[in-house]
Amino acid sequence: MAKSIDEIAKLAGVSVTSVRLVINGQDKKYRISEKTRARIQSIIDEYGYFINQTARSLKLQKTQTLGLVVPRLTNPFFSQLTEALEIRCREAGYQLITVCSRDEAELEKQVVENLIYRSVDGLFVTSSYKERQSDLLANSHGKPVVFLDRDFGTPDIAVVSTNNLDGAKSLGRKMAEQLEGRQLIFMGADEWLPTIKDRLEGLKVGLSEAGYQLPDGNVHFAERISRSHGYQKMSELYQSLGGPPDALVTSALPVLEGCLEYLKTASGEIPGDMVIGSFDDHAMLGFLPNKVFAVRQNAHELALEAYRILEAKMRKEDLEQQQRVIMPELIIY
Amino acid sequence: MAKSIDEIAKLAGVSVTSVRLVINGQDKKYRISEKTRARIQSIIDEYGYFINQTARSLKLQKTQTLGLVVPRLTNPFFSQLTEALEIRCREAGYQLITVCSRDEAELEKQVVENLIYRSVDGLFVTSSYKERQSDLLANSHGKPVVFLDRDFGTPDIAVVSTNNLDGAKSLGRKMAEQLEGRQLIFMGADEWLPTIKDRLEGLKVGLSEAGYQLPDGNVHFAERISRSHGYQKMSELYQSLGGPPDALVTSALPVLEGCLEYLKTASGEIPGDMVIGSFDDHAMLGFLPNKVFAVRQNAHELALEAYRILEAKMRKEDLEQQQRVIMPELIIY
DNA sequence: ATGAAAGCGCTAACAG
DNA sequence: CTGTTAGCGCTTTCAT
Numbered sequence A, B: 001m002a003k004s005i006d007e008i009a010k011l012a013g014v015s016v017t018s019v020r021l022v023i024n025g026q027d028k029k030y031r032i033s034e035k036t037r038a039r040i041q042s043i044i045d046e047y048g049y050f051i052n053q054t055a056r057s058l059k060l061q062k063t064q065t066l067g068l069v070v071p072r073l074t075n076p077f078f079s080q081l082t083e084a085l086e087i088r089c090r091e092a093g094y095q096l097i098t099v100c101s102r103d104e105a106e107l108e109k110q111v112v113e114n115l116i117y118r119s120v121d122g123l124f125v126t127s128s129y130k131e132r133q134s135d136l137l138a139n140s141h142g143k144p145v146v147f148l149d150r151d152f153g154t155p156d157i158a159v160v161s162t163n164n165l166d167g168a169k170s171l172g173r174k175m176a177e178q179l180e181g182r183q184l185i186f187m188g189a190d191e192w193l194p195t196i197k198d199r200l201e202g203l204k205v206g207l208s209e210a211g212y213q214l215p216d217g218n219v220h221f222a223e224r225i226s227r228s229h230g231y232q233k234m235s236e237l238y239q240s241l242g243g244p245p246d247a248l249v250t251s252a253l254p255v256l257e258g259c260l261e262y263l264k265t266a267s268g269e270i271p272g273d274m275v276i277g278s279f280d281d282h283a284m285l286g287f288l289p290n291k292v293f294a295v296r297q298n299a300h301e302l303a304l305e306a307y308r309i310l311e312a313k314m315r316k317e318d319l320e321q322q323q324r325v326i327m328p329e330l331i332i333y
Numbered sequence C: 001a002t003g004a005a006a007g008c009g010c011t012a013a014c015a016g
Numbered sequence D: 001c002t003g004t005t006a007g008c009g010c011t012t013t014c015a016t
Helices: A005-012 A016-023 A034-047 A053-060 A076-091 A105-117 A130-138 A164-179 A194-209 A227-241 A253-267 A283-287 A299-314 B005-012 B016-023 B034-047 B053-060 B076-091 B105-117 B130-138 B164-179 B194-209 B227-241 B253-267 B283-287 B299-314
Strands: A065-070 A095-100 A122-125 A145-148 A159-162 A184-189 A219-222 A247-250 A275-279 A292-296 A323-326 A329-332 B065-070 B095-100 B122-125 B145-148 B159-162 B184-189 B219-222 B247-250 B275-279 B292-296 B323-326 B329-332
Touching: A005 A016, A005 A034, A016 A034, A053 B053, A065 A076, A065 A105, A076 A095, A076 A299, A076 B095, A095 A105, A095 B076, A095 B095, A105 A122, A105 A130, A122 A130, A122 A299, A130 A145, A145 A299, A159 A164, A159 A194, A159 A299, A164 A194, A164 A247, A164 A275, A164 A292, A164 A329, A184 A194, A184 A227, A184 A253, A219 A227, A227 A253, A247 A253, A253 A275, A253 B283, A283 A292, A283 B253, A283 B283, A299 A323, B005 B016, B005 B034, B016 B034, B065 B076, B065 B105, B076 B095, B076 B299, B095 B105, B105 B122, B105 B130, B122 B130, B122 B299, B130 B145, B145 B299, B159 B164, B159 B194, B159 B299, B164 B194, B164 B247, B164 B275, B164 B292, B164 B329, B184 B194, B184 B227, B184 B253, B219 B227, B227 B253, B247 B253, B253 B275, B283 B292, B299 B323
Parallel strands: A065 A095, A065 A122, A122 A145, A145 A159, A159 A323, A184 A219, A184 A247, A247 A275, A275 A292, B065 B095, B065 B122, B122 B145, B145 B159, B159 B323, B184 B219, B184 B247, B247 B275, B275 B292
Antiparallel strands: A292 A329, B292 B329
């Protein structure tokens, strides 16, 4: 039904140039006569035209698509980030292509390569390892890249991340107030991630500012960020403590869920007097009987900043500042 | 750095045909001499080759991309569905492009059009209205479409959905056992959606099978599926009941969250003896002090079936059965 | 066993 | 005011 420019031109008995001009609204009256314009328009109205983006992309060497790599979409933080970024990109005329890496190095490599084959004009990447980051930079085929969420400290690259350090500090200070001599346990996972390191580091500083030194023995790491690994690790901890911790801080939501699940199994219910600290916020955290502190990242702001930087890179502007750190918010339930 | 076929051919002093044959591994020894093969290979090894998918797509009239339209990615059900579908598509050599419609008719129209412009080879769409569904079918430019999650009853189209009716029935039967003469309130939203209608309808049937007739006055609808609308509606309900309901069933998670938030504000805490029924499951539901029943959709199965049908359509197979209804699971916390 | 050439639909430069 | 044409990188058919 819908026709190409050539076909419209043929049907109207004019050249492709004329058709192009009216399609693009460049029929500035002194270029195309009203008669031809009308004829062309009528053909378009009758058959419909719709542009073949593939051909356009091939000609212009530009696809108007951007790629986004996130670990998982089922992680609420990343799904918020993705939604916000998609909206921003569409506003700007870009189509966003989102893929998941599951934080697996091999998969990350593969999906990034896929995106590059598809000739995306730029990339947003949440990289799982420092090496993958440098590797990508070396094989980016000149495509601009903005890294998200994790700053491995590689110099001279564009990164937009959350200020986990300061977020964790204020979490630490607030939680210390609740302790009154009781013990706090930190339960992390994927400790090689800079986000996780900062969270632990900041927490320690914040706690100590309020007078509580976190003993090394109170720091635990589950194997990976996942519910089952959190469950497993909490079961070990529960045995050694002989009960639930007085206060618990987890570095990610799935880990917290696993911990709570174990505690519910072991004690019959969630111990309501256990103070909880969580990185990553979730609506339902507010419905626990416990006192809960949650550090909420600003996914929206992160998305806007990342887009801003990528766009500047695409138009080859010189960026004075290609690193941005966004402040999270401390929620108290 | 990486070169195109033409350039490789020039560098090796051979024709593009020869280069193509070795790239595609079709250098069946009786076609290309070992000498030329080696020369070509060495050039490729040195400079690297990487295919320009855009050019390939233009030639073949096939992009190896598929589109997916979901209302929101921040809805856990849809993020699960998206993850599963992305994995399945990649396995099959397709790149999935996901966009959000926010259940807004205009936006849905726009994003679908975008995808079609980009010449996706096929589409998965969670349509928000029956009319948008028929409209899309009329303007699909011959592209195969599989609709997800919502079956508006349009005949002869491909739909993969959850058996909300039977899921709701078993929810109703189970909840009735807990009532012991107390009142149950249903709180829905977006009542024009077939999923929502089925949930209410099934619930009524299930309840009545177990001896409880749900009065019409106990059925309420918030304006839209959102936390704030759930909060609003629960506040009205709370006033008129003079307290929290004995049992509450919501048609979607955000609505439940809003209701609980109001109850926490009003009563200081979630009334622990309120029996809760939820469509859509979430990990944290298990941590409420309440008795909770959740109908969990099978996003994974839904994704696999949808892909299977779309693939069959793309290869123009005759489908005896292009409707699939997947059974959900009743989770009891 | 290898090469030449057409053509996918578009854009842009140039020619009337 | 309007038309012609080259070429983006690939696949495929037909020659040699």
